[in-house]
Amino acid sequence: xxxVEQNSGPLSVPEGAIASLNCTYSDRGSQSFFWYRxxxxxxxxxxxxxxxxxxxxxxxxxxxxxKASQYVSxxxxxxxxxxxxxxxxxxxxxSGNTPLVFGKGTRLSVxx
Amino acid sequence: xxxxxQSPSNKVTEKGKDVELRCDPISGHTxxxxxxxxxxxxxxxxxxxxxxxxxxxxxxxSDRFSAERTGGSVSTLTIQRTQQEDxxxxxxxxxxxxxHEQYFGPGTRLTVT
Numbered sequence: 001x002x003x004v005e006q007n008s009g010p011l012s013v014p015e016g017a018i019a020s021l022n023c024t025y026s027d028r029g030s031q032s033f034f035w036y037r038x039x040x041x042x043x044x045x046x047x048x049x050x051x052x053x054x055x056x057x058x059x060x061x062x063x064x065x066x067k068a069s070q071y072v073s074x075x076x077x078x079x080x081x082x083x084x085x086x087x088x089x090x091x092x093x094x095s096g097n098t099p100l101v102f103g104k105g106t107r108l109s110v111x112x
Numbered sequence: 113x114x115x116x117x118q119s120p121s122n123k124v125t126e127k128g129k130d131v132e133l134r135c136d137p138i139s140g141h142t143x144x145x146x147x148x149x150x151x152x153x154x155x156x157x158x159x160x161x162x163x164x165x166x167x168x169x170x171x172x173x174s175d176r177f178s179a180e181r182t183g184g185s186v187s188t189l190t191i192q193r194t195q196q197e198d199x200x201x202x203x204x205x206x207x208x209x210x211x212h213e214q215y216f217g218p219g220t221r222l223t224v225t
Contacts, residue, residue: 032212043203044155044216051212088155099145099160100145100157102154
């Protein structure tokens with residue numbers, strides 16, 4: 001069964017620190033990887049996607065992918081209280097438009 | 113531009129009634145997906161439409177659930193004879209044909225009493 005695993009948290013970090021969120025997946029055929037942020041009572045918001053091994057940076061966010069280890073992570077630099085949310089990791093196997101398989105999310109709390 | 117829209121935002125219904133949930137995808141997006149999220153649970157895939165191809169219904173939990181997409185745009189998810197376990201937030205997402213990124217609507221919170 002294809003699964004995406006995340007630590008449920010909560011992960012608490014002080015304001016200004018680096019938050020590191022991790023995700024592992026079981027399907028070696030996975031090709032595309034996404035991070036969504038979900039505030040309480042809101043729908044998921046896409047913040048990063050990565051398709052190739054290595055790092056991808058966008059502002060304060062860096063996504064890291066290691067397909068050999070079946071591991072993807074999200075780093076948030078200079079964490080702010082507004083970053084407090086649940087972060088969902090999602091993967092998909094095929095090229096083209098296919099459903100995402102989601103992890104259950106990690107709750108991040110940034111303490112001012 | 114306009115994002116994915118869904119209606120209604122909230123729906124309370126009695127057990128056994130039928131409900132219809134609507135999704136209007138981002139203009140130009142050919143792929144449309146339905147997911148649901150139960151309290152404290154992850155997102156569960158229900159069904160997806162890609163252009164004029166037959167929909168992938170592999171995630172529908174029972175034959176009480178059905179969906180259609182008219183004119184390659186608006187989609188309606190129908191739940192017949194609702195049960196209390198159908199209570200959840202139903203989320204719609206869309207994506208362009210050539211990319212994988214899915215963008216979500218605000219969701220419909222369904223409560224079955």
